[in-house]
Amino acid sequence: MIIHRVKSFFIQPRVMIFIVLLFIISSLAGQGFISFLFALAISLSLLSEWYLKYLHTKVDWQFKKYLDMTSIGEEFTGVLELKNESAFPIFGLKLNIESRSDQDFVFLDQANEKQESSIYSKRIDLLPHAATTVEIKMRGKGRGMHNWSAFDLLIQDPLKLQTARLDYSSTELPRFKVVPRIHKLKDMKLKSMLQGFKNTANSLFIDESNIIGTKDYENESFRHIHWLATAKENKLLAKKYQQVQGDFYSVFLNLAGNGPFHLRKDMEELIEYTVSVCIYLIKEGCKVQLWVNYSTRDKGILRLENDIDRSHLKKVIETMALINTNGMFLSTEQFYQFGMAQMDPKSMALVIGTPPLFVKREWLQIKQ
Structure with a gap:
């Protein structure tokens, strides 16, 4: 995990140095109220820094998928579980997920599943020592083994002075196997050809030693058995197909x-x-x-x-x-x-x- 900090203008390093200098000058000049304001600004900046540094170690996530593989064009669903193991609530936690290309797989909008995007974003609130789940719907667009190209969690301090972006791109992200479409074979010419070739190679009148003889056919498998009734002997004969x-x-x-x-x-x-x-x-x-x-x-x-x-x-x-x-x-x-x-x-x-x-x-x- 890589942590990126995005700071507002008021707590930029140069601005903070300027505020510290003003605090020292106002203190030496005996300006108590102004000194208090500058001291408050410095305290809030340090508090924001400590808050984010503490929280990013207390946030954990886990992704679970229902299927190992899916077909092109099919919708599949996974569940992202987010945990807050700290004693403080996290408000406005934002998660961003990206796919490498909209030709690999896309994310579906929860309200309108026809709306597709290669980016998924959502804001949630996490209570102290609590967990929540987010259902993520996706659709495969191309064959292959695909994975999330980026996954970020954005945490802001309560005063929104700065934001910590937890970048998980360097970790092992969820992978999805998208397989070719499986069509129901409607080629009647092919079916007829294969069946005819099979029947020709498995004639009833070759290899007579494989005739089983008279028997009851209750609970018998008919898959590879050819039945022949002979009026002369008044018997029912059966011959098993051979794998030729x-x-x-x-x-x-x-x-x-x-x-x-x-x-x-x-x-x-x-x-x-x-x-x-x-x-x-x-x-x-x-x-x-x-x-x-x-x-x-x-x-x-x-x-x-x-x-x-x-x-x-x-x-x-x-x-x-x-x-x-x-x-x-x-x-x-x-x-x-x-x-x-x-x-x-x-x-x-x-x-x-x-x-x-x-x-x-x-x-x-x-x-x-």
Whole structure:
């Protein structure tokens, strides 16, 4: 915490030196009443200094948020708790909070939630040995890990001779993870294609050894079971689906364009679509590998993989939130050459973004 003092004109150092000189002169001249006034001014100045020096050590704060992450455009709320541990009241305590940019996240007005700002200010009164809470509403505007860029508490002495600004910018301020929008997949062509490919690879008439036989189906899971009624034997047969190629996909997200290297302008749209596709596939019980044309200095190409585990959803969403233009991107040719050489040979390649030009492997473009 850094403390900044803002003093009024009457207690500026030069003015105080002048008042002290006048006090000495008036005392030597026997001007009792005038000397008393100057002495009072000096006393009030010292009292103001002591009051603020004492109070700034007695004010504490804590921020609590309800959610670990939020989506772009969604409103999220946090609670700021302020404590006054001193024996004196604090009137007109002002808090100022700023975000780095209105493209990261914004604060919402309590009265009118449609009014957005990158700055939040509020005045409150704190009684001695008391605490109060302030509800702060925010809305995510862009992907990434964001935090308050500035947080100040302004305390004035009762006579308003000076103000102490407690600057907490150097401390660890609250952080907020804003993830891509998660859309409900409405692409019926994609759904039909995936379902058809899955059914083709899981034919009822292959691998007859997996027919379970006659059984009761009460309390039975129907998710991966295909039922077949045969009139000849008057029996109900069931066959479990096997996790073969129709349940295994490698999703490639290429954010680079063709020709001279550049990033695509629809980068955000592609990221949101990729997240939606991965969530859809995982919820359908498919195994998914995700390859993203994005890299950091310490790691290679961004790669995520799940094994029919829905807990992987959160990891996919959080990782995609951290992609930014400051990272490293490969050319389209290098990305697909490396990724498709490393992908599982049993999986089907689904391409989102700029497609490969010369790749021998089978792949399917689902969004360009």
